[in-house]
Amino acid sequence: MSALDKQGDLLLDNPPEKAPEVPRQTAQLYFIPEKIAAASGGRAVGTKTKPPGSRFNKPTKEDLEYYASTLEERRQFVADDPVVRSASQKDPIVLLATLKGEVAREAAALGYQRMLNEQMGKDITAISSRRIDALKKMADIEMEMRKIGFEQVDVRGEKFQKIFKLWIETIKVVAEQVLNSEQLDLFFNRLTTEMDNWEDKAEELVR
Secondary structure: OOHHHHHHHHHHHOOOOOOOOOOOOOOOOOOOOOOOOHHHOOOOOOOOOOOOOOOOOOOOHHHHHHHHHHHHHHHHHHHHOHHHHHHOOOOHHHHHHHHHHHHHHHHHHHHHHHHHHHHOOOOOHHHHHHHHHHHHHHHHHHHHHHHHHHHOOOOOOHHHHHHHHHHHHHHHHHHHHHOOHHHHHHHHHHHHHHOOOHHHHHHHHHO
């Protein structure tokens, strides 16, 4: 037997170990952020890539179950959002005040990020510009609130309630001077009934 034949027999008896498969690069589209593409060395694959010659991959059953499990949480988050809750009210002042508060929070967050960037020696021009824009929007909202406040009659406000109390006390003083005790009781019982929910009636009148 030749040396070549012996070498062939040895290879048959002891086949070389198969080299591990190296994952090939792929443009697979993943929908759940937690998924990691093994073919990309453990890096998360972008969601805007498209496999060559094919359509975007459809979400898997696992993807759909993930989004279904967070659906109620998203709905509750939206329902509890202060802007959404304020928008459902009739008073525009309440909505504007909420908007101003939300803009203030964003401006504060930008201020914090600006401080971090400055400490790390990063450029702060863009963040400073965004914070200035947010502060300008706060000023615009404040001016709009003041304008509406001058034009709107707040019958439930503290100032108007003081005026209403003075009016009732004046009526009481005059009634005590011209009516006897029986007529006085009858008058104020009648007045109390007629003035029930007067704020609602007044708001409808001035709206």
